[in-house]
Amino acid sequence: MLPIHSTKDDIVSFIKSFDVVHYSRTRNHLKGGVSYLSPFITRGVITLPEIRAIVLESFTATEAEKFIQELTWREYWQEVWFARCDDIFSDLRYSRHDWVHFDIIQSIINASTTIEAVDDAIATLYETGYMHNHARMWVAMLACNVGMGHWYNHSRWLYYHLLDGDVASNTLSWQWVAGTNAHKKYITHQSVINACSHKKQTHSFLNQVKEEVGEGMIPQSLIATTSFLFKTKYPKSEDYNYNAHSFFLYCPWTLNPDWRRGQEGERILLIEPRWFDRFPVSDKVMDSILTIARIHVPNIKIVVANNSDIHLPNQSKVFSQRHQTHAGWSGIVDKVDRLYPNVTGYYSSFFKFWEICQNDTST
Numbered sequence: 001m002l003p004i005h006s007t008k009d010d011i012v013s014f015i016k017s018f019d020v021v022h023y024s025r026t027r028n029h030l031k032g033g034v035s036y037l038s039p040f041i042t043r044g045v046i047t048l049p050e051i052r053a054i055v056l057e058s059f060t061a062t063e064a065e066k067f068i069q070e071l072t073w074r075e076y077w078q079e080v081w082f083a084r085c086d087d088i089f090s091d092l093r094y095s096r097h098d099w100v101h102f103d104i105i106q107s108i109i110n111a112s113t114t115i116e117a118v119d120d121a122i123a124t125l126y127e128t129g130y131m132h133n134h135a136r137m138w139v140a141m142l143a144c145n146v147g148m149g150h151w152y153n154h155s156r157w158l159y160y161h162l163l164d165g166d167v168a169s170n171t172l173s174w175q176w177v178a179g180t181n182a183h184k185k186y187i188t189h190q191s192v193i194n195a196c197s198h199k200k201q202t203h204s205f206l207n208q209v210k211e212e213v214g215e216g217m218i219p220q221s222l223i224a225t226t227s228f229l230f231k232t233k234y235p236k237s238e239d240y241n242y243n244a245h246s247f248f249l250y251c252p253w254t255l256n257p258d259w260r261r262g263q264e265g266e267r268i269l270l271i272e273p274r275w276f277d278r279f280p281v282s283d284k285v286m287d288s289i290l291t292i293a294r295i296h297v298p299n300i301k302i303v304v305a306n307n308s309d310i311h312l313p314n315q316s317k318v319f320s321q322r323h324q325t326h327a328g329w330s331g332i333v334d335k336v337d338r339l340y341p342n343v344t345g346y347y348s349s350f351f352k353f354w355e356i357c358q359n360d361t362s363t
């Protein structure tokens with residue numbers, strides 16, 4: 001796993017040596033050959049087309065297909081968010097009427113669900129800020145489809161701890177598992193969890209046949225709940241030059257070191273409380289944002305304020321990059337490079353989107 005203070009050269013070298021064939025074969029296992037690139041992708045340090053281009057220098061399109069498909073999941077969720085905006089924060093496609101509560105299951109927060117692979121994954125999340133994709137699916141399944149807790153606050157809890165926290169990928173994946181953004185709920189069996197984690201757990205509440213998991217009484221360990229009480233601790237704002245010739249505004253998801261590189265002006269990372277109060281992050285996540293910003297954008301100023309409250313004299317010299325968290329920022333908004341720039345708008349399923357992407361001749 002690349003350390004969070006890696007430079008862009010470190011990241012590029014890592015991708016050059018990344019084995020996408022091994023990835024395709026092993027990615028479902030908790031110890032499989034996944035890339036752990038997500039914090040750098042989420043923060044905008046490296047773009048999806050950059051990664052694809054590096055991978056295709058060493059592998060054929062067929063060998064790289066699974067990896068590129070996973071990158072495309074990310075692009076897909078971003079596009080759903082752009083198209084559906086705040087709709088993604090309520091049940092997107094289907095409503096469920098069997099929620100027992102809208103809080104968070106206590107044993108999920110305490111890593112004591114009794115499912116060993118899940119409890120280990122939650123402990124690892126607290127230690128590293130990372131959780132494997134399958135473990136994320138199992139946690140969401142326990143919370144929503146076995147414990148019958150609504151996905152919204154559970155998803156905010158996970159997001160709070162993830163160094164790769166991305167509201168679109170996180171919220172929409174929770175909804176996918178919960179069956180509010182897919183035609184059925186995701187359910188799996190203890191034997192599958194064991195196979196993907198090298199555990200040998202038997203007699204757990206996930207040991208019934210697959211169809212019965214989540215159909216009976218809520219297991220004792222998933223009954224107690226707690227409210228969502230997490231808050232963001234903000235860093236101190238730094239002074240910036242109000243009289244600068246130009247302003248380059250970054251948000252925590254657009255920290256691209258190559259964006260308008262070499263152009264003169266004040267570079268500011270805006271941490272907007274209107275967003276971070278709604279979707280709080282842990283101290284570890286905030287530290288990672290500041291570290292990444294300082295490494296990849298020299299002389300960047302950290303400013304904690306909503307865009308509407310900062311003073312920038314000349315709006316024609318204010319630049320930013322497209323991101324859904326700040327769709328209302330004024331000034332010149334640059335596009336972010338995409339894998340399939342011609343495929344836009346809302347597709348109700350990933351595989352419909354993927355099919356159209358395969359015919360995008362611009363790639």
Ligand SMILES: Cc1cc2nc3c(=O)[nH]c(=O)nc-3n(C[C@H](O)[C@H](O)[C@H](O)COP(=O)(O)OP(=O)(O)OC[C@H]3O[C@@H](n4cnc5c(N)ncnc54)[C@H](O)[C@@H]3O)c2cc1C
Pocket residue numbers: 027034035036037038039041042070071072073074075077131132133134136137140158159162164165166167169170171173174177
């Ligand atoms: C409940 C739940 C919550 C999630 N929350 C987030 C989140 O907040 N931020 C986030 O980046 N991903 C999220 N994911 C998707 C996925 O789990 C992570 O992107 C992946 O585990 C990151 O590890 P990696 O970089 O080693 O991935 P790899 O498997 O090496 O994949 C490479 C890159 O492809 C993208 N990717 C891979 N799988 C997915 C996927 N299923 N959905 C979207 N993008 C994907 C990521 O950018 C990832 O870094 C979530 C998935 C679930 C089920």
